[in-house]
Amino acid sequence: MATSLAKRFGQCVRELRTEAGLSQVEFGEKCGFYQTYLSRIENGHANPTLNAMEVIAGALGLTIFELFDRIRPLSRN
Numbered sequence: 236m237a238t239s240l241a242k243r244f245g246q247c248v249r250e251l252r253t254e255a256g257l258s259q260v261e262f263g264e265k266c267g268f269y270q271t272y273l274s275r276i277e278n279g280h281a282n283p284t285l286n287a288m289e290v291i292a293g294a295l296g297l298t299i300f301e302l303f304d305r306i307r308p309l310s311r312n
Contacts, residue, residue, distance in 0.1 A: 242279030243306050244276070244279070245277040245281075247302070247305050247306045248277055251297075251305070255295065255296075259274055265294045266294045268287070268290070
């Protein structure tokens with residue numbers, strides 16, 4: 236079962252990806268990940284490694300720390 240942190244991380248990644256105008260397939264190609272893996276991340280059903288999070292952040296034009304800063308406000312809800 237996914238933790239609430241995994242769900243918040245996935246929600247944030249999905250929002251940032253859609254804001255960038257990228258489909259999951261396009262974003263997967265940019266990250267070097269399969270679309271199915273990204274779908275699992277965005278739905279909170281996968282726990283990506285720190286390395287994977289760093290790749291995702293970079294593909295969104297952020298550092299991993301900037302990505303975590305975007306997730307932090309979601310945790311207060």
